[in-house]
Amino acid sequence: MNKVIRIGTRDSELALWQAKTVQAALEKLGHESELVPVKSSGDLNLDQPLYEMGITGIFTKTLDVAMIKNEIDIAVHSMKDVPTALPKGIIEGAVMKRANFSDILVHKGLDFLDAEGIIATGSLRRKAQWLNKYPTHKVVDLRGNVNTRMQKLEDSDWNGAIFAAAGLERIEIKPDNFIDLDWMIPAPAQGAMLIVVKKEDEFCQKAVSALNHRETEIAVHIEREFLKKLEGGCTAPIGAIATVKDDIVHFKGSLLSIDGSTKFEVEKEVPVDEIEGFGEACAEEILNKGGKELMLEFKKVMKK
Template sequence: MSRTIRIGTRDSELALWQATTVQNALEKTGHKTELVPVKSTGDLNLDQPLYEMGITGIFTKTLDVAMIKGEVDIAVHSMKDVPTALPKGIVEGAVMKRANTKDILIHKGLDFLDSESGTIATGSLRRKAQWLHRHPGHKVVDLRGNVNTRMQKLEASDWNGAIFAAAGLERIDIKPHNFIDLDWMIPAPAQGAMLIVAMEEDNHCRKALAGLHHRNSGIEVHVERQFLRKLEGGCTAPIGALARIHKDELHFKGALFSLDGKQKIEVERSVSIDQIEDFGISCAEHILENGGKELMTHIKSILNN
């Protein structure tokens, strides 16, 4: 009897969509599968900002434990939620073809954009810092929950708008008409990408997942996560990064912001695809050498108090 691959996933609508997409892809290649939904700590606690909960791995830890205990065989994640250092024994199995990388603003009218006052909701330090960098007079309030919950909270509020990842809303077909693309906002590293992880020793699952890997998406997110890991040093910070491959060249844009958005340190570079080995690291070093080291120290001192 052929082995059934147990697919671990969060139980939100978006997470289940992602897991089902992986399930369908595996079954097309002849594998038997089963979905195993679980709740993460990040889903259960909606009252506390993510950075206060120790954001690194908050949405992935429960599934990591389930894999290590042998309760599931693989796990499907929004890659931007995955820590840059995976737990011992767990490896990347495949990066699926990347979706829309943009952040979007769901709004109740855009007149406030020309005003010095306005209220925007987001649970992301990165989005908050970039919004305040562009609109320093506005107020940014915390917004938590899965995408459906956040949409409902926005509708019931007196906020002018809220920021979402376009990919999540598009995947479950709830992207409304009242949105604008935030083309100026640098996305989270690996935004729009889905990662499937497996146990390092599980050759059966690793071989099954290898056929789902999208090469260019894998290269792009690898560079972005290199950049993040070098800057972060285990600390949450307002960091944006986007790598894009065009023909034989990779173009990269990344930035580190202060928590209040007043300070921005940016890098923008291109490199040949055959010279990207430590490219993300070198871009991060440029940030660190141009005030980023001091800014990261300041951010850590605020968040750790």
């Protein structure tokens, strides 16, 4: 039996680009599909920082509900937005090949770096890592889709704003006035796209499984295992990056206090055939260094 696969997506330009990429890949395999855009609560409420909204999966919940109500067959997400535990009845269908996972600073000149400055970001991870490196700077909240955030930067007196390189590259709005933040550890699964499907939908599972990129899947699962063990939601100041080269997995992870004054890091490598529990072991090392107390403090702040 063939059927038209209904692809659920957020309705931002970036999300639609991602969904259309999946649609094109499915059509190459001979599958018919249609896009079903929805607006998430994370897109609707731009006045509150994400961490204050107290919800993990704020950009994915609306699509989860649409899938459970049988309004869509699959959903395409930026994997870094997806909680480590998927809703009952929804499973991973495929992890697409990862794009650029770096964070970049879009700036109005760099003479502020060694003085006082104002940087914008809606991410606690980016805020904490920036303040750890530049403690004299001020970090302000920045929300909205990438186009909105770029415009807000242009209209403000801020010195710069931090973006995921992949987002700007995908919709071709990456400006010339940027620098790579190669010292900043990205969010777990940053730059990767995840396709989720219903557990009982064997047709869609089979269709999207052909799009899975094994090397990316290995890397992001280690990063998300690290995140899950630290018990951090998508907004916690946690960074993680795993790369696979010559059958060796290289991993670097971090946990910081919100103000950036405290930082714990771990860096390890392991053969690719010994990755079972690797992300968890890296997280244990962070927790034993003092990360356990830091996570407890973080949770207290989030409950206020």
